[in-house]
Amino acid sequence: MRTVQFAREHRLLLAVRGGGHNIAGNAVCEGGLLIDLTPMRSVWVDPARRVARVEPGVTLGEFDKEAQSFGLATPLGINSTTGVAGLTLGGGFGWLSRKFGLAADNLISADVVTAEGKLLQANATENSDLFWALRGGGGNFGVVSSFEFRLHAVGPMVLSGLIVHPFARAKELLAGYRQVAAKAPDELTVWVVLRQAPPLPFLPAEVHGKEILVFAVCYTGEEADGKRALEPLRALGNPIADVIGMQPFAAWQTAFDPLLTSGAYNYWKSHNFAELTDGLLDTLTSHAARLPTPECEIFIGQFGGATNRVAVDATAYPHRNANFVMNVHTRWRDRADAQRSIDWTRKLFAETAPHATGGVYVNFMPEDETDRVSSAYGANYARLAALKAKYDPDNLFRLNQNVQPSVKQTAA
Numbered sequence: 001m002r003t004v005q006f007a008r009e010h011r012l013l014l015a016v017r018g019g020g021h022n023i024a025g026n027a028v029c030e031g032g033l034l035i036d037l038t039p040m041r042s043v044w045v046d047p048a049r050r051v052a053r054v055e056p057g058v059t060l061g062e063f064d065k066e067a068q069s070f071g072l073a074t075p076l077g078i079n080s081t082t083g084v085a086g087l088t089l090g091g092g093f094g095w096l097s098r099k100f101g102l103a104a105d106n107l108i109s110a111d112v113v114t115a116e117g118k119l120l121q122a123n124a125t126e127n128s129d130l131f132w133a134l135r136g137g138g139g140n141f142g143v144v145s146s147f148e149f150r151l152h153a154v155g156p157m158v159l160s161g162l163i164v165h166p167f168a169r170a171k172e173l174l175a176g177y178r179q180v181a182a183k184a185p186d187e188l189t190v191w192v193v194l195r196q197a198p199p200l201p202f203l204p205a206e207v208h209g210k211e212i213l214v215f216a217v218c219y220t221g222e223e224a225d226g227k228r229a230l231e232p233l234r235a236l237g238n239p240i241a242d243v244i245g246m247q248p249f250a251a252w253q254t255a256f257d258p259l260l261t262s263g264a265y266n267y268w269k270s271h272n273f274a275e276l277t278d279g280l281l282d283t284l285t286s287h288a289a290r291l292p293t294p295e296c297e298i299f300i301g302q303f304g305g306a307t308n309r310v311a312v313d314a315t316a317y318p319h320r321n322a323n324f325v326m327n328v329h330t331r332w333r334d335r336a337d338a339q340r341s342i343d344w345t346r347k348l349f350a351e352t353a354p355h356a357t358g359g360v361y362v363n364f365m366p367e368d369e370t371d372r373v374s375s376a377y378g379a380n381y382a383r384l385a386a387l388k389a390k391y392d393p394d395n396l397f398r399l400n401q402n403v404q405p406s407v408k409q410t411a412a
């Protein structure tokens with residue numbers, strides 16, 4: 001509270017760091033003040049009430065570990081080193097979202113230090129307008145010092161893993177995936193990854209470095225039901241490997257960590273899609289055949305289910321019509337690869353745009369997409385701007401995908 005007051009009084013540029021994962025890099029700043037929340041790492045689980053109180057420096061892996069000790073979880077993302085704070089404030093989705101909604105949909109209350117330096121509690125009955133804005137409005141409304149989440153019974157063992165296919169029949173496989181996704185029960189989530197094969201032990205050496213199509217799968221329910229639900233996906237093509245089995249949910253939550261280690265240069269581009277049209281599949285496969293570096297990947301995440309059964313205006317997160325999200329993770333280690341990697345991404349982004357909804361997930365936006373901010377908040381932008389004027393009229397919290405206060409309130 002004092003630090004926020006100090007920043008406001010001295011008109012300092014102010015950055016707020018949760019897990020430090022955001023691609024736009026707004027968790028740090030040059031020549032300003034950084035509120036680093038990473039030492040605040042407590043997770044307190046009440047298994048009887050099925051709630052968790054989580055401090056803002058906690059990572060997904062830390063939260064999962066504590067909640068899974070009781071066979072509980074809330075929907076989070078797919079990379080265990082991501083921060084709970086930034087993920088939840090932007091929406092937050094992963095393997096459990098089709099069954100239980102977004103991370104933000106499972107937020108019960110939050111403690112917030114506002115731009116005035118006051119501590120408020122925000123929930124359905126207290127400061128409910130602030131609570132609405134926190135669930136998708138990013139870091140625009142204050143520093144959240146504590147999150148309270150609803151938990152659900154999950155696992156602790158879940159049917160999950162990868163089916164790896166050669167790239168040659170990618171378009172046909174994606175068309176099959178489209179049908180599987182349309183009929184999938186909420187318990188089943190299948191994401192697609194197009195990339196070059198890493199040297200995974202279950203892949204033959206001759207495949208390493210070659211383009212592949214991967215179905216990444218998680219079923220949140222009984223094993224036998226999951227195996228039945230997976231039959232249509234397993235009937236597609238002739239995979240190189242099928243490594244789906246029962247494993248601890250907390251372990252599956254770390255499965256992608258080795259592909260997303262720190263130290264690389266990153267540039268991301270993202271679109272939401274209501275459907276995967278034939279034209280989109282053509283564009284995706286033609287670009288995936290020309291990946292600029294071995295670490296680049298095109299991710300297609302599956303939404304739908306519970307994420308879309310919430311009204312657009314129920315929370316600040318507006319993308320309740322999206323059934324798929326594309327995130328192009330462009331990664332390179334050598335500076336010399338920068339320009340052609342970025343060019344490849346921008347071209348893919350431009351050519352897939354005609355097939356997209358026009359919306360974009362705020363947490364996937366790079367720093368240079370300031371012209372897309374209104375697409376991130378969609379139909380909820382005007383209400384967010386009015387609440388920004390109420391809670392942060394001088395835009396102290398502006399190192400984020402920034403909502404401009406609609407009316408500047410002047411002190412009496």
Ligand SMILES: Cc1cc2nc3c(=O)[nH]c(=O)nc-3n(C[C@H](O)[C@H](O)[C@H](O)COP(=O)(O)OP(=O)(O)OC[C@H]3O[C@@H](n4cnc5c(N)ncnc54)[C@H](O)[C@@H]3O)c2cc1C
Binds near residue numbers: 085089143144260
């Ligand atoms: C490898 C990787 C995988 C990912 N996978 C997923 C995924 O599966 N699903 C998904 O939904 N997202 C995913 N994301 C995106 C992720 O949701 C965002 O990067 C998110 O912003 C990370 O939160 P953080 O706390 O780590 O980030 P930070 O960079 O620390 O914070 C991001 C922004 O949030 C705000 N903020 C952070 N903490 C607070 C706080 N306590 N109070 C107020 N404002 C705050 C600040 O504006 C800050 O600039 C992924 C990101 C990466 C890098």
